[in-house]
Amino acid sequence: MSYEAEVSRSNPSAFLFLIDTSGSMLDSFGGGAGRKKAEGVADAINQLLQNLAIKCSKSEGIRDYYEVGVISYGKDVKPAFAGKLAGKVVAPVSEVANNPARLVERAKKVEDGNGGLVEQKVKSPVWFEPKASGKTPMCEALRTATQTMSSWVETHPFSFPPVVINITDGESTDGDPSSEAETLTDLSTQDGNLLLFNCHISSSSNPSTLFPDTPEGLPDQYAKTLYEMSSRLPESIRDAAKREGFQVSEDTRGFGFNAELVELIRFLDIGTRPSNLR
């Protein structure tokens, strides 16, 4: 049986995010005058890292259920953590949580339990800053992911397999990424193969598709390639998608096309719910 390993401190799992930081990320979501994609993606990743850290936080501190990494690809391909973590590709979630590049204080409205709202000051950590320049070297990014994760799976043979989530707004500029994706997803632990999910984010106002189980209806060969590169969802993640209202089948892939920011956040949230924490 695959994808059943319990995620525990002795058998942590891993998330690696590949983030397209090419020049086109300066465009807005949906092609209008709204939020720049680079900013939206940075916010989504910071929010996701924050949620992961909170999920692993216990009275005594952070439990290292996960190791987390962020690689950006644009002008160059490199680890994207800022601050004390700069230069690290993957770090235990406790180290990530304790070393954000900065903390931003903001006001948050919460329910007071008597039908009203109260304002609370909360601190939001920032690890990853928006950037956008250069081309889209997706093949090189996938190769870097393979390098990082091949040693990871060797040292964690019993873990729930790592999940790699690639977020891009465009076409690979250094070749067809299919075979690089295949090499990456050939990596495995005894619990199954590494999972690669791809989320294409939108610059146009075309309709979006999240977690499809067929390439039919995808507009071009490039979208179909990304679909084919994406892993089928294991049962635990399929269940998470189903609970969020998605129609899923055994062929459902971890793929999103033309996603808006809200959809990207949902995609990340579902894609990072692989298993039960012990």
Place this chain on the structure above:
Amino acid sequence: MAPSVSAFRAPKAGSTAEEWEDAFCFDPGQGRFCVADGASESSFSATWARLLAEGFVARPPDGSTLRDWLRPLQDEWAKDTKGRPLPWYAEEKARSGAFSSILGLCLESDDRGWRALAVGDSCLFAVRENRLSSAFPLSRSSEFHSRPMLLSSADRANAGIASAVRETEGLARPGDLILLMTDALAAWFLAEAELRRRPWALLERIGTQEDFETFVDWMRAGRAMRNDDVTLLKVEVKP
């Protein structure tokens, strides 16, 4: 004569004894017994579960005034978490509050009757003459799947609590066995009972903490019990 009581506990496999987030408390002289199951997603839930169990035994609450009964315990919990500087994630966790189930039992002074109060999925089972005579608040193993409403250390999260409180009562006779347990053990117990087996017989034989740990390991290894913190209180009604 005061009832006899024995208590057993086991942390999740992979966690240490200090990381056990259930709690229990009892005072056989007063006939009060309580277990509480701190939710593992929340922080400082072991403290919260302990405050609830101790609070119940010191002064058993009434279902209708439960939210007021909680206030001094919430203040106590806040003192424990607010006194020190916390990193951003612990602040965030403390702000969302800790959550716990509660299951309390009061035996009347003549030991002729009992009443119980529950919020969440910790369960009471009463056994008389080798038969299950009461299951409370859940009575089917399939009921354990949903996320139960729990008591929060943050008052604002307890707005819907009135509809989640369950209360019941029963008659007690000498020789009755009343079992209080947290959800993983209770789910196993009900599944066994549904197969017309007698799970209480196994629990009756447990005499020491070591016996209990062996039993729990064995159940987990056979996948008969979910890997979770486990707590059991056995109360025997005396003549």
